Amino acid sequence: MANTDYNGQSDDQLNESLAQLKREQFNLRFQAATSQLEKPSRVREVRRDIARIKTLQTQRTRAASAK
Structure with a gap:
């Protein structure tokens, strides 16, 4: 996914995407092993x-925090 696609997401959506990607990374590690x-x-x-x-x-x- 391109960086611009993530810019349009809210904080909750980003957290959800991050969790999904971490699960995928975990599964990919097992497949590689x-x-x-x-x-x-x-x-x-x-x-x-x-x-x-x-x-x-x-x-x-x-x-x-800068605001």
Whole structure:
């Protein structure tokens, strides 16, 4: 998902997306450990999406505290 897609989400939606991505990351780790991973590039995509969401949350928190 592109960064702009996350910008349009509310804080609750971001938390939900983050939880879903963490579950997917957990499942991908198990698939990788058992050599059942169909799309290895998905691991990288999920990791980067998690980082995007966390960065956006940090930016929002800092913007809110600066006001």
